[in-house]
Amino acid sequence: MIWSSPVQKFQFSNLVTLPQMHLVITEDMSKTIKVWNCQDRDPLATLPMTASSYCMEAHVTKDGPFLMVGDATGDIYTFTLPELRDVSKVTAFQCAIILLRCSPDKKWVFACGTYSRAFPQVFLTEDLLRPSEGSAPLSTFLPHKFCTTACWNPKKKNRITLMSHNRRGKKTEFITFDLTTRNTGGQTVVQAYEISSFQLAPHLEHPTWIGASDGYLIVFPSGPYLLLFSITGFLLQRFQDHQTPINNFWVVCMILLHCFLV
Template identity: 30%
Template structure:
């Protein structure tokens, strides 16, 4: 045909790679469902449809961050297609929130009330293998024991010797050490995998708030006591580095570290007249001889909740008592250095009143990025912008909200007692959580929300919402894997 370009088919047959490239380019216009169907047509189409380039493109178009190492340590298991299909499956389960979309196991053994529950990493942090891992969790109880469990098998791994009733438990950032505190003020560290006691430190306080963090690969633990002091210990051997009083005569029950580990926030909820304090972390972990830690009061009173903004680590948001009602105020924290000394400057950025229909003694505050704040009080949950604009409001529970967390673009929270649900909101925009999933609970949940790093789908028994709460003396942990948007 004159006037038209004629392709020599015989020439192309000698260049199979060129044909494969053309197929891959054509397949790039297909959605993932059609691409899977096309892979079943013939061998050549299958090889083109399995191209890592195509599935990598699908992943990065859908998610801004992808970590293939979560698929396992075996090289052949790390494929973009496998990652895409697994993650889509988990997102679908989370969106539906059906009872078959998660696994529930009972871990029985404690004879007292469980006061805390911590996940330990079953694999190294550098090479996580969430699909084949045997995740370990540790629990602390008023029966005076720390127990470690294999949550895949529901089996007890080890149990610490009985001591005074425990009041708190945390794990370190590397998920290798467990720290516990008892009602007599003894703080102890335990090897997470073996249960071996590493060290013990006495605060002589009936209340201990625990905060573990690492600074330049150095391990630190800051303890808030019932007498209002903050004590900082180094290494799992618990060597004391410093101590400072922040709320004399009142227990320290608010203790936070900024995302960049430069600031410690400490305060009490028990006094309406005292102001919380911001402390320079370096002055606690590496104090200068003869000098007090660098500390500054935040100019508010009656603080009930606080959070550092994730992407602006020197920005702090607080819920506190305002002139007439509760208010939410945001501060920027910085160090001002002069020739002779350094001082902490706390400068107000924004402040707005909180108009909730009712208030609870338990106020929860979380943050997303640099401009979204999430507040829970009683039955109410509110999402605010940094300027105070109400972005979303939820009042779906029949009992007070006991815990919540923001994971990626998902907001997860659960009630304190018999409402039997954990709710998930996923953001369709950077600042709002409009779509809903709901996970049934077996029995009422009063502890912190547990989100597992193990996202593997395994069949499990369906939980009956009418199942009675275990009687005292036979405590049952309910472990739910809440599927997270981000791996």
């Protein structure tokens, strides 16, 4: 099936898909979110936002399909799909949110702001989907600054690896956390345990993307090389198939898709 939306008055600034439901969700430069069914010329739903959105995440849970939006003011909005009905709004940061990552089992939502010295947060998804009046959603900070990207592990679903880059010190570091909930004094709390970390050798180029698998492996491009590391920092393999820098990268389980400019 080939489908294209009508020409829009404003340029698209964000786009995510929900293949299971044949949905495309867009945001344009006028800060308007639209849901398309990949069949009709008119959107199924339209919602003007008060602030620009830097990231969107669409996923299907046991409670149905949802869209999460991180905006320029530091708020996370949750909407139903395809209706874009408001479910919750949470202030996560005092700066723009640039990363939202939902865990493979949809239990956790990772959020990261633009301010490099702010700690990223992980929220319990259920609290964003079923907010309790008068109480904040369960979450925890991941105590590491300068985060630039992160990825959940597809097999060990409560494990997330962060990549940080301190430009002043020119230091790239990978930190892996395990998330869990614990009942303490009759209250449920979210806890994060750092299980490993390592620094990238200074002569290697700072990567833009990372992927993970098997609970203990991370992979990322660095210049023309594709590097496979253990989460403890042991270089397992260096692929040298490219002559030019890899400029795009995608991981599906352990099928690595990467391309480069000729």
